[in-house]
Amino acid sequence: MADEDRPGASTAALARIQTLPSWLLNRASARGRRLVAEALARDGMRMPHHAVLSAVADLGPVAQAELGRTTGFDPKDMVGILNDLQAQDLVSRAPDPSDRRKNAITLTPAGRRRLARLAKLGDEANETLLAALTPAERELFLALLTRVVEEDA
Amino acid sequence: MADEDRPGASTAALARIQTLPSWLLNRASARGRRLVAEALARDGMRMPHHAVLSAVADLGPVAQAELGRTTGFDPKDMVGILNDLQAQDLVSRAPDPSDRRKNAITLTPAGRRRLARLAKLGDEANETLLAALTPAERELFLALLTRVVEEDA
DNA sequence: CTACCAACGTTGGAGTTCCCAACGAATGAC
DNA sequence: GTCATTCGTTGGGAACTCCAACGTTGGTAG
Structure with a gap:
């Protein structure tokens, strides 16, 4: 009789799965997303929009494709995100004179003010996320998480 | 002039976001899901199915609602998952004589064999996921991740 | 100069996960 | 016996991710 057919051979299968790094990371990530989403929603904003707004703030006038590469969002989704941001006058989308294929995305003053608020909300959510841990x-x-992520490169 | 209007006040906004726990957890989680999904796909299986199969293995004959509570899957999605598992003869779905509202979900021998293979694949994927870290x-x-997750309770 | 290939923004569509509302059937409490 | 609850099921929607295609524009090799 093979091990796998013996009754009880797979007991604690659930417990084993739920202590797997991938499972725990999923739950932790879901919790982080929920906390951040709730925080940003208090300012009528969503996570991708916050990320893109931050990227625009850093990269000055920048093309959509470059934003996509930097933040990891799909070009398709970038269109919608920028549509939303532009509709709220947080960014401006103007044709790039030096390359007419590109749009030059720039942060507006309103966008900069909004970003300051969002950064605060995001920080607070992350504070809550790691509330169980001491600063050290x-x-x-x-540090460990960063190494796991960078292994992806 | 307010800080948030001064040019450069929000520089490094992107870098700050991308070192946030929530951002890193998202990326790590995405990597874990990709690795596990690829591993399970080599056996024609998907993550939720593996989780439910494991839960059935542990909980013996069990109702769908109980499976949902244990694994965190929505009752709606549980229906589809069990349909798939049943179609492959990995679980059996029989009416519970003691409570005719319930379905008694049981692992079949084929399900137990399949689960053994899946557990191996899942472990290997998680090995790859944490390859950057030493055993210690x-x-x-x-341990840290578990505490972050348990804060959710 | 003319092909050709690559990059750009955009549109369309699909897949996964998560969540909510409703329904008929069955159970249990009062 | 009535009523609230639970069960499995169906339907639908929100959010994020990913892929394929298209017309436009840019750069390059011949």
Whole structure:
């Protein structure tokens, strides 16, 4: 009789799965997304919009494709995100004179003010997310997490 | 002039966002899901199915609602998952004599064999996921991660 | 100069996960 | 016996991710 057919061979299968790094990361990520989404929603904003707004703030006038590469969003989704941001006058979308294929995305003053508020909300949500850890543990956790992520490159 | 209007006040906004726990957790989680999904796909299986199969293995004959509560899947999605598993003869779905509202979900021998293979594939994927960390670091990482997740309760 | 290939923004569509509302059937409490 | 609850099921929607195609524009090799 093979191990896998013996009754009880797979017991604690659930417990094993739920302590797997991938499972825990999923739950932690879901919690982070929920906390951040709730925080940003208090200012009528969503996570991708916050990320793109931040990227525009850093990269000055920048093409959509470059924004996509930097933030990891799909070009298709970038269109919609920028449509939303532009509709709220947080960014301006003007044709790039030096390359007429590109749109030059720029942060508006309103966008800069909004970003300051969003950054605060995002920080608070992340504070809550890691509330269970001491400052030293958070630093360690982030260092380990960064190495796991960078393995992806 | 307010800080938020001064040019450069929000520089490094992107870098700040991308080092936020929520951002890193999202990326790590996405990587884990991709690795696990690819591994399970080699056996023609998907993540939720693996989780439910594991839960059935542990909980013996069990109702769908109980499976949903344990694994966190929505009752609606549980229907589809069990349909798939049943179509492959990995679980059996029989009416519960003691409560005719319930379905008694049981693991079949084929399900038990399949689960053994899936567990192996899942473990390998998680090995790859944490490849950047030493065994001691992995243990520490999982301990911290667990505390972050349990804060959710 | 003319082909050709690559990049750009855009549109359309699909897939996954998560969540909510409703329904008929069945159960349990009062 | 009435009523609230639970069960499995169906339907639908929100949010994020990803891929394929198209017309336009730019750069390049011949």
